[in-house]
Amino acid sequence: MATLAMNGGRKVRTKPWPAVGRRFGKEELKQLKEALEQNTLFYIYGKKTEQLCSKMAKTCGAKHVLACSSGSAAVHGAVKACGVGPGDEVVTSPLTDAGTILGVVYEGAIPVFADVDPTSYNITAASIKERISKRTKAVIVVHLAGVPADIKPIVRLCKRHRIKLIEDCAQSWGTMVDDRWVGTFGDVGIFSLNDYKHLSAGEGGLIVTDDYDLYATAWLAIDKCYDRLTGARNVSFVAPNYRITELQSAVGIAQLGKLKRIISRRHRLGERLTKGLKGIRGVSPHKVVKGGYATYWYYLIRLDLDFLGVDAPTFGKALNAEGIAGSGRFYMRPVHLAYSYLRQKTAFHHSHYPFTLARKSIKYEKGYCPNAERVAEEVYYVPLNEWLSSREIDDTIMAVKKVASYYRGQKQSGR
Numbered sequence: 184m185a186t187l188a189m190n191g192g193r194k195v196r197t198k199p200w201p202a203v204g205r206r207f208g209k210e211e212l213k214q215l216k217e218a219l220e221q222n223t224l225f226y227i228y229g230k231k232t233e234q235l236c237s238k239m240a241k242t243c244g245a246k247h248v249l250a251c252s253s254g255s256a257a258v259h260g261a262v263k264a265c266g267v268g269p270g271d272e273v274v275t276s277p278l279t280d281a282g283t284i285l286g287v288v289y290e291g292a293i294p295v296f297a298d299v300d301p302t303s304y305n306i307t308a309a310s311i312k313e314r315i316s317k318r319t320k321a322v323i324v325v326h327l328a329g330v331p332a333d334i335k336p337i338v339r340l341c342k343r344h345r346i347k348l349i350e351d352c353a354q355s356w357g358t359m360v361d362d363r364w365v366g367t368f369g370d371v372g373i374f375s376l377n378d379y380k381h382l383s384a385g386e387g388g389l390i391v392t393d394d395y396d397l398y399a400t401a402w403l404a405i406d407k408c409y410d411r412l413t414g415a416r417n418v419s420f421v422a423p424n425y426r427i428t429e430l431q432s433a434v435g436i437a438q439l440g441k442l443k444r445i446i447s448r449r450h451r452l453g454e455r456l457t458k459g460l461k462g463i464r465g466v467s468p469h470k471v472v473k474g475g476y477a478t479y480w481y482y483l484i485r486l487d488l489d490f491l492g493v494d495a496p497t498f499g500k501a502l503n504a505e506g507i508a509g510s511g512r513f514y515m516r517p518v519h520l521a522y523s524y525l526r527q528k529t530a531f532h533h534s535h536y537p538f539t540l541a542r543k544s545i546k547y548e549k550g551y552c553p554n555a556e557r558v559a560e561e562v563y564y565v566p567l568n569e570w571l572s573s574r575e576i577d578d579t580i581m582a583v584k585k586v587a588s589y590y591r592g593q594k595q596s597g598r
């Protein structure tokens with residue numbers, strides 16, 4: 184058995200991990216110059232936001248696209264447009280970003296978490312069904328890490344129960360099922376342009392839908408309830424200013440032009456990793472649903488910790504010592520455990536609103552979503568990006584093979 188680099192053995196990889204390359208260049212500069220030359224950066228007066236939206240509509244195949252200030256703002260706008268209000272329940276995934284649920288809570292609704300599939304880490308029709316009640320107004324499916332949820336049965340389930348379906352695609356630019364973009368299966372989809380995502384405009388969000396009324400309401404919801412479609416000034420509900428600027432839209436246009444190259448590279452790297460991990464005992468690849476096209480914002484390797492007899496942080500440290508990037512600590516803890524405002528029901532000052540409106544008190548505690556809780560403890564997080572090559576993937580596979588075999592051996596020899 185090869186000695187781990189961590190214990191003084193030879194490293195699998197001695198070359199440094201590739202640095203992140205340049206994301207912005209002359210394409211963005213040209214767009215920004217044009218935006219500035221408009222002599223206005225307001226999204227209604229300039230052309231860049233409109234151009235970004237029509238380019239996105241064409242790219243993803245949705246009828247209407249609305250731009251706003253962030254992915255969180257986009258979810259909030261979508262939630263409002265779906266008619267969610269105080270006391271309603273919204274079913275979503277516990278493995279997600281704060282942005283998925285903040286709009287739900289701001290609207291006075293109760294986030295209800297469905298458990299994830301233990302191989303794709305996405306919620307499923309079956310797990311959502313268990314959480315549906317008379318109060319359920321909407322489902323927010325999070326397509327985690329650029330890996331699609333099994334969306335078709337979820338669409339059927341929501342239709343059957345007359346529940347609105349929002350797709351959170353912040354981590355899933357260009358992710359597809361049967362050649363169709365995720366974000367276009369449900370009633371409304373959202374994307375993020377924050378600096379960490381596949382595409383960056385610094386900050387930004389997009390709402391995509393085929394439903395005109397939903398689009399019109401979402402627009403009110405992200406722009407102070409000012410009606411930009413008709414010019415009317417009947418402020419009929421409270422809505423924040425979640426507007427985008429022409430500068431962000433200009434960068435977004437240039438970034439969208441680079442999408443294809445970015446996602447096809449990430450797709451290839453992820454697929455290569457999946458192929459190479461197959462057959463290594465004690466580890467499982469990130470599973471993609473049949474017909475799915477994953478664009479891997481990152482990649483999760485599931486570890487069978489009992490079988491390997493090691494914890495994920497140690498496994499991660501061993502891989503790092505072999506010269507591999509990544510972490511045995513998943514950056515996402517299930518939000519029902521991680522967020523004290525959920526655990527203690529203290530979203531707002533001196534009040535337990537909106538949780539006081541719940542039909543029955545939900546206990547955001549350990550055991551609520553056991554798969555998600557285990558996944559968070561049992562994965563090695565591989566940070567993929569488009570500047571990696573097959574070499575990094577092959578080194579990762581080799582190192583996983585070595586480290587897994589070492590711990591299997593240790594376990595068998597009873598150490």
Ligand SMILES: *Cc1c(COP(=O)(O)O)cnc(C)c1O
Pocket residue numbers: 253254255256279280281282283325351353354375376377386387388
């Ligand atoms: C990033 C992210 C968001 C929020 O996007 P912001 O632009 O940062 O507000 C929402 N949902 C998921 C799943 C995300 O990863």
